[in-house]
Amino acid sequence: MFRFRPNYIYFRGEHLTAPAEIRNHTSEGLIPEASRAFPTNPSSCEAVAREAFLALHGYLRRHHYKGYEFDDLLGSPLVRVLTLSNWLLQRVAVQIGKLCPVPIRPLLGVRKLESAKARGFIARGYLYYYLYAHDENWLRVAEESTAWLLRNHTGDYVGISWGNEFDFASRGGFFRKGLPTIVWTSHIAQTFELAYTITGEQKYLQTILQAGEFIANALERHQDRRGTCFAYAPGLLNLVYNSNLLGAAALMRCWKYTGDDSYFELAKSAYRWTMSRMNADGSWYYGLGKKYRWIDNFHTAYNLECLLMGYELGGDSVVPFSVVQQTYDFWVHNFFLLDGTPKYYHHRMYPLDIQCGSQAIETLSNVSGYFPPALEMADKVVIWTTKNLQKANGAFRYQLRRFWKNNLESIHWGQSTMLSALGTYLYISARTRNRSSLRESQPEDRT
Numbered sequence: 001m002f003r004f005r006p007n008y009i010y011f012r013g014e015h016l017t018a019p020a021e022i023r024n025h026t027s028e029g030l031i032p033e034a035s036r037a038f039p040t041n042p043s044s045c046e047a048v049a050r051e052a053f054l055a056l057h058g059y060l061r062r063h064h065y066k067g068y069e070f071d072d073l074l075g076s077p078l079v080r081v082l083t084l085s086n087w088l089l090q091r092v093a094v095q096i097g098k099l100c101p102v103p104i105r106p107l108l109g110v111r112k113l114e115s116a117k118a119r120g121f122i123a124r125g126y127l128y129y130y131l132y133a134h135d136e137n138w139l140r141v142a143e144e145s146t147a148w149l150l151r152n153h154t155g156d157y158v159g160i161s162w163g164n165e166f167d168f169a170s171r172g173g174f175f176r177k178g179l180p181t182i183v184w185t186s187h188i189a190q191t192f193e194l195a196y197t198i199t200g201e202q203k204y205l206q207t208i209l210q211a212g213e214f215i216a217n218a219l220e221r222h223q224d225r226r227g228t229c230f231a232y233a234p235g236l237l238n239l240v241y242n243s244n245l246l247g248a249a250a251l252m253r254c255w256k257y258t259g260d261d262s263y264f265e266l267a268k269s270a271y272r273w274t275m276s277r278m279n280a281d282g283s284w285y286y287g288l289g290k291k292y293r294w295i296d297n298f299h300t301a302y303n304l305e306c307l308l309m310g311y312e313l314g315g316d317s318v319v320p321f322s323v324v325q326q327t328y329d330f331w332v333h334n335f336f337l338l339d340g341t342p343k344y345y346h347h348r349m350y351p352l353d354i355q356c357g358s359q360a361i362e363t364l365s366n367v368s369g370y371f372p373p374a375l376e377m378a379d380k381v382v383i384w385t386t387k388n389l390q391k392a393n394g395a396f397r398y399q400l401r402r403f404w405k406n407n408l409e410s411i412h413w414g415q416s417t418m419l420s421a422l423g424t425y426l427y428i429s430a431r432t433r434n435r436s437s438l439r440e441s442q443p444e445d446r447t
Helices: 020-024 042-062 077-082 087-099 116-133 136-151 182-199 202-217 241-258 261-275 297-317 321-334 354-366 373-389 411-433
Strands: 168-170 173-175 221-224 227-230
Touching: 042 116, 042 373, 042 411, 077 087, 087 168, 087 173, 116 136, 116 182, 116 411, 136 182, 136 202, 182 202, 182 241, 202 241, 202 261, 227 241, 227 261, 241 261, 241 297, 261 297, 297 321, 297 354, 321 373, 354 373, 354 411, 373 411
Parallel strands: none
Antiparallel strands: 168 173, 221 227
C-alpha cells in the first residue's frame, strides 16, 4: 500500500507567552499603502508576509470575521423581489454586484455575514501560523473557527457539509442559501485534517470522515466508461473538473484514515474521469461543455494540488506523476508575469483578482517540495499581492481592473484565502530555508 508522505510536514508548536503581535494588531493604526516599503530581494519577503498576515488578522478581529462577498447581491430583499425568482435576472444581479465600482450593498440591505467557507480558510491560516510561530495562542484562535464550523454546518444531508450563507446564481444554476457544495465541504475537510494532524483530537477525524460520507452518499453522480463525476451540490449535476478533483481528494483522505477500499475505488474513478479531460498541453477547462470552456489561474491551482494529493496517497496507479508535471508546467508558465503578477486567464491578464494571488501563493508553497522554483515564484507573488492589493486597514481589495479598482473587502474571496495563503507560505518558507527556526520533531503518524 502506498503510504502517506505529505509534501508539507506538520510540526508541533512550542508553549510561549501571549505574543505582542496578537495584542498590537487590533487597531486601525496601520501603515498607509503608499508609505510601505517592499523588498527587491525575494528572500526578504517573509517579513512582508508576516506583516501582511498580522495586519489582516487585526482586520478580521475588528470585523468579527464578518463581511460582504462579491457574489452576495441576492442577499438583498429588494434584489430578490426585483429578480422575480428568474434565473437569468438573478445572474444579472450577481454580475452587477461583482462589477459595481461603488459600495451599493448597504443601500440594498445586504448584510455582512459570517461565512463557512471563509472560516475554513481562516482556521487553516491560523493553524499554519501556529506551526510557524510556535505559540499556543494561535492554535486557540484557530480553534475558534473550527468550533464555529462544527456548530454551523448543514443538517439536511447525510454526513457533514457546508454551503453559502446567501442565495447565489451562476451559469451552473441557482444555489439556494445553505445548499452544501462539494467544493466548500472538501476545502473545509482539508482544514480539519490539518487540525487533526496537529492536535490528534478525534472530533476532527470524525469531521473528515463525515465530509467523505456526504460526498459519497449525498451527491448524484455522472457515470460513464471513463469514470465518475460528482454533482457540484445536491440536485445540481454540473460536470466541473476542479470540484470533482476536490471530492476525490477528500475521499482519499477518508481512505487514508480508515483503509476502506470503497473510498479508494470511488476516488480513483473520479480521478480517472477528470484526468481523461485534461487538454494535451496540460491545461484544464473549468468543466465539460461549451459553457465551461475557459481556463483560469486558481481553478488550475486547485486541480494541481488535488492531483498531487492523489499521487502522494495512491501513487501512479491513481494519478500518474506525469499528469501532475504537465499541469504544473502549464500553470507556472502561463499564469504569471516575471514580477509575480498572477494573471486571471492563461491568455489575458485582467482582471487582477485577489483569489488568483492567494491561491497562487498557497499552491506554489505546497508544491515546492516537488518543484523547488515554485517557492521563488511564491516570493514574487507575495510581494506583488501585498503591494498592489492590500489596503491600509489590513484587508485585501477584490480586483484591479484595467482602468479602476474594485475595493470590495470580500470576506471569503480575499480575506480568508489570503490569511490561509500567507500562513501556509510563512510556514513552508521558514521550514525550507531555515529549518533551525522550526522544531525538527514531527507529529506521530496517525494513519
